[in-house]
Amino acid sequence: MAVTNGNANGTVNGHGPSNGATVPEVNPPIDIGIALRPCDSDAVPEILKNISSFGKSPSLDNDNARLGLLAKARDLVRALETPRETMIKHCWAQPGCYTAITSCYNLGVFSVLANDGGSSKRVTEIASTLKTNPEVLAMGYIKETGVDEYAPTNFTKSLTIPIIGDGYPCLAGGAHESCSKFPEYMAKNNYATPTDVAAGPYQYAFNTTMNMFEYMQTHQPLGTQFNHHMGGYSQGRPSWMDAGFYPIEERLIGAVGGSDDTATLVDVGGSLGHDIAKFNKKYPNAPGRLILQDLPVVINAIQELDPKIKRMTHDFLTEQPVKGARAYYMHSVLHDWPDHVCTNILKQLAGAMKPGFSKILINENIIPDRDADWQATALDMMMITLFSSKERTKSDWYRLLEAPEVGLKIVGIWSVDNGVESLIECELK
Ligand SMILES: C[S@@+](CC[C@H](N)C(=O)[O-])C[C@H]1O[C@@H](n2cnc3c(N)ncnc32)[C@H](O)[C@@H]1O
Numbered sequence: 001m002a003v004t005n006g007n008a009n010g011t012v013n014g015h016g017p018s019n020g021a022t023v024p025e026v027n028p029p030i031d032i033g034i035a036l037r038p039c040d041s042d043a044v045p046e047i048l049k050n051i052s053s054f055g056k057s058p059s060l061d062n063d064n065a066r067l068g069l070l071a072k073a074r075d076l077v078r079a080l081e082t083p084r085e086t087m088i089k090h091c092w093a094q095p096g097c098y099t100a101i102t103s104c105y106n107l108g109v110f111s112v113l114a115n116d117g118g119s120s121k122r123v124t125e126i127a128s129t130l131k132t133n134p135e136v137l138a139m140g141y142i143k144e145t146g147v148d149e150y151a152p153t154n155f156t157k158s159l160t161i162p163i164i165g166d167g168y169p170c171l172a173g174g175a176h177e178s179c180s181k182f183p184e185y186m187a188k189n190n191y192a193t194p195t196d197v198a199a200g201p202y203q204y205a206f207n208t209t210m211n212m213f214e215y216m217q218t219h220q221p222l223g224t225q226f227n228h229h230m231g232g233y234s235q236g237r238p239s240w241m242d243a244g245f246y247p248i249e250e251r252l253i254g255a256v257g258g259s260d261d262t263a264t265l266v267d268v269g270g271s272l273g274h275d276i277a278k279f280n281k282k283y284p285n286a287p288g289r290l291i292l293q294d295l296p297v298v299i300n301a302i303q304e305l306d307p308k309i310k311r312m313t314h315d316f317l318t319e320q321p322v323k324g325a326r327a328y329y330m331h332s333v334l335h336d337w338p339d340h341v342c343t344n345i346l347k348q349l350a351g352a353m354k355p356g357f358s359k360i361l362i363n364e365n366i367i368p369d370r371d372a373d374w375q376a377t378a379l380d381m382m383m384i385t386l387f388s389s390k391e392r393t394k395s396d397w398y399r400l401l402e403a404p405e406v407g408l409k410i411v412g413i414w415s416v417d418n419g420v421e422s423l424i425e426c427e428l429k
Contacts, residue, residue, distance in 0.1 A: 039086065040079040047076045064417065074374075098176075101141070101159070102168040107132065110159045113142065113152040120145040162225075163232035170225035174206075174216040175386055181205035182385045193384075195338040200388030212386050213336075217297040227298060231274045233332070238416050240363055240423040241282050246414045248283065251425065255357065256288040256326050263325035264288030268316050268349070269333040271298060273305045275363075276329075280306055291322055316345050320352035328352070331363040331421075335379070336387045339400055346406045355428050360408065362401075362424040366415065367393045373419030401426055 038044070051072045060066050081089070104110060112129050113121060120143075143151045159165035178201050185194075185201040194200040198209045208215055217223035240246045256264050264286055267276040273292045280290055292305070293314040302311060314321060320328070328349045334342045349360055365376045380391040392400065394413075401408050401424070408426040415422040 035083040035087075037082060038080050039083055043075070043079045047072055047079060051076065067417075067419075097141075098168070098172070102172040105159055105165050105168050110152065110156045110165070113150065114157045114160050118152045118157060120149050120151040122146075123148040123150070126150075161232075162228040163235065166225035166228040167232065170216065170222050170229050174219060174222040174226070175212065175382070178202045178205040178212075178385045179381075194388035195340070197338065197341055197388055201385050202387065213295070217295070223297060224301060227272050227301060230271045230332070234275075234421070238420045239278070240361075240414065240421075241279055245416060246423045246425075251412075252327055252359075252361075253283065253286045253288070256286075258287050260288050262288045263291050263322050264327065266291045266293060266320075266322050266325045266328045268293050268314075268320075268328055268330045270294055270329075270331070272302050273309060273311075275331050276309055277305060280309060288326065291325075293322075316348060317341070318348065320348045323352045324354035325352070325358055327359045327361050329361045329363070334362060334400075335364055335383055335391055336389055338387075338389050342400055343403065343406055346401065346408060350407050350428060353428050358428070359411075360426040362397075362426065363421050364397075364424065365391045366397060366413065366422045366424075367391050369393065375419055397424060402429075 051069065054065065054069050054072075058065050058069055078086070108130055109126060112126050141153060142156050143153055145151045159168075181204055182201050185204045188204075197211055202212055202215075203209055206215055210218070213223075213226075215222075216226045238245065241248065246252075253264060256262050265276060265279060265288075267273065267290075270276055270292045271294055276290055276292050279286075290309045291312055292299070292309050293312045293316070295315065296313040299311050299313045305311065312321070316333070322328075330345075334345065337345065346360070352358075353360070365379065367376055367380065376391055383389040383391055390396075398410060400406070401410055407429050409429045410424055411427050412425045413422055414425075
């Protein structure tokens with residue numbers, strides 16, 4: 001029997017690619033038995049050996065050890081699950097879990113659970129506090145402490161912090177429709193790589209010509225929630241501002257004089273200012289000025305920021321108004337755009353740079369050729385579905401940044417472990 005987009009008769013039933021293409025037949029066909037046995041039994045002994053090498057009580061304060069153990073634990077789950085179980089996890093458990101968490105988050109279930117030090121609460125008590133009658137869905141994320149009685153975990157307590165919790169409603173309301181419609185969009189467009197920022201998968205799914213930022217900011221509270229989500233994304237991960245990552249004194253602030261009016265750091269597309277505030281906190285005596293730029297709707301939403309940091313509304317697709325800064329910094333900005341838009345953003349910066357003095361600092365993922373971290377590959381999928389863009393490899397970055405029309409050269413790349421964003425430093429050619 002041919003495996004087609006549709007039913008056993010080979011007719012397309014509307015659930016497969018809508019371009020009418022037939023999925024190629026597998027020869028010889030795969031037997032169902034394979035789907036009911038562990039995905040990779042052969043790998044299990046080696047993974048267990050690896051896990052046991054961490055010892056009986058590994059030091060979880062050492063982040064590298066923790067992440068190494070976590071990666072092995074994930075390998076073990078992947079190897080032990082049957083393909084059928086993995087399929088059910090992807091198709092039911094993950095979207096179901098996401099949906100349940102988002103609904104409970106919107107309702108305030110996690111805030112109520114975290115009250116009074118996270119004491120156990122009966123469902124009836126939670127429902128009466130919320131003046132509703134929720135069915136609480138537990139998938140291991142809240143503790144079942146009795147019949148119809150629950151207590152929060154550290155995960156659900158953390159969801160009450162907006163920079164952790166707000167990602168759920170924001171992506172549920174302003175992003176995931178694009179993931180659901182992505183297969184349909186790709187089939188309609190013959191699987192061409194999306195690069196159109198006004199007519200890509202996002203615009204198809206949301207029936208708009210706006211990009212995701214515009215859509216979310218005009219559909220509040222999605223925009224505010226997205227700004228919070230950005231604040232949470234890089235929390236607790238190594239940063240280029242940490243000691244031993246990038247030589248800040250030598251390569252950034254050392255060249256700016258004490259009484260200098262020079263802009264030392266311009267955070268372009270810096271959201272509510274979490275990065276530049278961190279820089280200010282780590283280097284309170286850095287000379288020169290600190291400037292935060294973003295769209296008006298974002299800058300005007302800032303509630304708290306050290307007055308030393310100048311807030312500036314600016315569209316980075318237009319001429320950069322701050323001339324001759326020591327560094328123009330962009331974190332998670334270029335990955336939101338396909339190459340032709342990035343070229344425009346970079347040209348606006350290059351036009352403002354002072355030769356021999358100004359730099360561009362780009363804080364982004366550099367996807368390795370093998371064994372990319374799951375967070376970076378997940379982000380890559382988000383970039384293509386939401387922005388017609390992508391995460392970039394080292395050669396992608398060289399091709400983009402050193403393109404003749406951009407006029408930049410990469411003078412150094414600072415990286416730590418896989419999965420942590422690198423810092424790419426550029427100067428004028
Ligand atoms: C993915 S977020 C990254 C924010 C911040 N740099 C960070 O790392 O958390 C991209 C940022 O670009 C801003 N942005 C989008 N389009 C812009 C434009 N045309 N001009 C200036 N900023 C823009 C968004 O408002 C958002 O804050």
